[in-house]
Amino acid sequence: MPTECVLGWRAGLWRIDGLGLACSALAWPGQAGPAARLPPPQIPGPDKSPTRQPPLERPIAHQTLPSVKAPPLRLEQALQLLGASGRAQPLGEPGSPQFVQGLVDALVELSSRDALTGLANRRAFELALEREIDRVARSGEPALLLMLDIDHFKRVNDGHGHTAGDEVIKAVATALLDSVRPMDLVARVGGEEFAIILPNCASAFGETVAERVRRRVEHMPVVLGPSLEIQVSVSIGGAFAPQWVRSTPALWVERADQQLYRAKRQGRNLVQLEPTAISVVSAEEKRLLFESFQHHDHE
Numbered sequence: 114m115p116t117e118c119v120l121g122w123r124a125g126l127w128r129i130d131g132l133g134l135a136c137s138a139l140a141w142p143g144q145a146g147p148a149a150r151l152p153p154p155q156i157p158g159p160d161k162s163p164t165r166q167p168p169l170e171r172p173i174a175h176q177t178l179p180s181v182k183a184p185p186l187r188l189e190q191a192l193q194l195l196g197a198s199g200r201a202q203p204l205g206e207p208g209s210p211q212f213v214q215g216l217v218d219a220l221v222e223l224s225s226r227d228a229l230t231g232l233a234n235r236r237a238f239e240l241a242l243e244r245e246i247d248r249v250a251r252s253g254e255p256a257l258l259l260m261l262d263i264d265h266f267k268r269v270n271d272g273h274g275h276t277a278g279d280e281v282i283k284a285v286a287t288a289l290l291d292s293v294r295p296m297d298l299v300a301r302v303g304g305e306e307f308a309i310i311l312p313n314c315a316s317a318f319g320e321t322v323a324e325r326v327r328r329r330v331e332h333m334p335v336v337l338g339p340s341l342e343i344q345v346s347v348s349i350g351g352a353f354a355p356q357w358v359r360s361t362p363a364l365w366v367e368r369a370d371q372q373l374y375r376a377k378r379q380g381r382n383l384v385q386l387e388p389t390a391i392s393v394v395s396a397e398e399k400r401l402l403f404e405s406f407q408h409h410d411h412e
Contacts, residue, residue, distance in 0.1 A: 188216065195219055198228075227301040229279060230286035238300035238308055242362040245310055249354040256354040257314040259323055260369040261289070263305040264346045264381040277337045281345055284335045292326040307347075308366075316353055316389040323349050323384040331382065346382035348373060353389050 185208075192202060195216070200223070203215025225237035233241070242258070249256045263269075263285060270278040282305060289299045289307060298310040314322060327349055334342045350373025354365055368387055376385040 186213070188213075191216055191220060194223065198223055230283055230301050232286050232290075232307075233298055233300035235300065235302045238298065238302055238310075239362060241298050241300075241310055242365065245312060246354050246360055246362055246365055248312070249356055250359050253356045254313055255315050255356065257311040257316075257319045257322070257351055258354065258365055258369045259309040259311070259326070259349055259351045260366070260373045261307040261309070261326070261347045261349050262373060262377070264348055264377075266305040266345075269343070269345070273337055273341075273343070277343075280337055281335050281343075284333060285330055285345065285347065288330045288333045289326060292329045293322070308369075314353075319351060319353065319386050319389075320384060323351055323386065327382065327384055348376040348381045349384045350374070350376050350386070351384070352387040 188207070195202065200219055203212050203219060205211030205215060225234060226232070227234045245256050248254070263281065266278065266281070269281050282301070285307070286299070286301065289309065293299060293309060293311065296312060300308045300310075302308045309326070311319075311322060327347060330345065330347045333344075335345060336342050350369050350371065352365060352368035352372060354360065372385040372387050376383040379385070
């Protein structure tokens with residue numbers, strides 16, 4: 114490009130004629146001339162890149178999202194499950210919030226119950242055990258865990274069949290429920306294995322309670338037919354939750370199981386409780402313990 118054209122562009126003087134783009138070095142600002150005073154084009158310098166103007170911001174038009182229709186609820190299997198368990202359908206119009214909530218509550222209750230006996234199942238037992246051992250550690254109140262096993266249960270199955278075995282399990286479950294308070298939790302945790310959580314049960318009454326349960330089962334006839342009755346017994350092992358001490362449900366169950374094995378080794382149809390040590394906790398120790406709990410809860 115000619116030098117005068119570059120000077121003209123930089124001076125803001127350039128014009129367009131019939132041959133295209135031309136410039137005049139004689140036309141300066143304030144002088145008349147054929148040159149047209151137009152905005153100069155952007156010419157990059159040796160160390161500059163072309164300047165880009167930012168795009169104009171355009172207002173975003175409000176858009177209405179299309180509504181998505183939720184698929185219909187498939188409740189047939191859940192209702193069939195409730196019907197098979199002998200439970201009534203929830204109240205309310207099918208599909209309404211009241212109906213769905215009632216169905217959820219019924220399924221939660223069903224999932225926490227043993228199908229044969231109606232007792233709490235192992236899942237519900239473990240949740241209750243965790244809550245109870247935490248409560249004892251915080252409050253220092255006593256709690257007793259009993260683990261029970263039907264003695265010689267295999268003989269019942271082998272001699273009378275598995276249907277008779279189911280009748281024995283249901284009869285023992287009824288006897289356990291009749292021997293404890295409404296606040297106590299009775300659970301079936303295995304085939305012929307049961308567990309009882311007794312909150313606020315002092316160590317002075319632990320053996321009395323366990324013996325009452327054992328005698329109730331021992332003197333209970335189990336009817337297997339029109340002219341057939343049998344007697345069964347249970348072995349019981351128990352342990353108290355450690356007061357003012359942070360422990361775990363697994364350790365509590367292990368300690369009670371050790372006493373159950375001890376009762377079986379000594380002849381069955383017995384109660385064996387773990388010896389309890391009487392400890393005095395000062396007010397200062399309680400305060401420090403509570404402060405550690407509060408610090409743990411805020412973390």
